[in-house]
Amino acid sequence: MMRKSIKGRAAPEDLPAALHRLETLCRERGQRLTRQRRAVVRQLLAADRALSAYELLERLRPEDGRATAASIYRTLDFLMELGVVHRLESKRSFILCRHPQAPHRVQFLICRSCGEVIEAEDARLAAATERLGDRLGFALDQRIVELTGLCGRCRTREAGPS
Amino acid sequence: MMRKSIKGRAAPEDLPAALHRLETLCRERGQRLTRQRRAVVRQLLAADRALSAYELLERLRPEDGRATAASIYRTLDFLMELGVVHRLESKRSFILCRHPQAPHRVQFLICRSCGEVIEAEDARLAAATERLGDRLGFALDQRIVELTGLCGRCRTREAGPS
DNA sequence: GGCGGAATTGATACAAAGTATCATCAGGTG
């Protein structure tokens, strides 16, 4: 069965797919796949939005009452290293990666009204950032692009009800 | 006397110029120009790098022992509103704007070794972000572009001494 | 299935970043 895909945006993986991807990545790199790592992925997928580390912590409590901030941050660092989780710097929060493929240059669009986050992968924008880095003599190792505004739905809603 | 300008990057204003600009902006908008606002601009200019709110607070202490975190944040919000100060989301710090002109779309290049920050204004990159926003139906009101890596100098230094 | 040991997590304490509230003060106007 085909998942719905709005405007060509990457559809969310389901849980088995996400966990399987995680397992593969861990195995490839000889890293351990622990309960907490699985649980964090599960919660981020279930939330279907960006969560702060402490929001995540609350959601983990029912199934793991002993989780702490420190361990959540460690787990998130680990998952970011694997490329399975991204951090939204401007919102101090974390979101599941929507592009299962290998390393990628993404840009985030964040709706300030409904909080929706789209993970885009725009080649032209990516190329432009690389050119800028080159032009100024930088060897880039991180590209943060976070665009904030109103998403289509929220735009019509705000204009709509007179 | 001409200020040095490296690689065509905008040269820093001197203090009188920066304060004059600030005064003009305040007057235009009917906002007050207070001692603290002046002092924050002065310190950011003197530092010639990005400062966290608390670093700024320390540097203000000698001349204003009663400044508090709350007032620093208020002042920084004000100066960002005016467009005189920018915030580096990925470093949780603040830096003086290098483009005295009206509203502008900037990108930051940040050296992770020496901490240098370049405020760039790349038209192609800016255009690409707008196109992406349009394509995904977003009405953007903020564009955060922060590219991190090694600056030219630090690159040669790291490769250099065998 | 149980062992061993490095990797991971737990517990605790703490540092850093940011905000809310209300009383007091000062910048610009007339």
Add this chain to the structure above:
DNA sequence: CACCTGATGATACTTTGTATCAATTCCGCC
């Protein structure tokens, strides 16, 4: 120079993130 509004001071607090060291767990191996 008095007024009033907007800005700051004082205080307390929330949120976010880290350091340290002891206890536990994962996983390959037997």
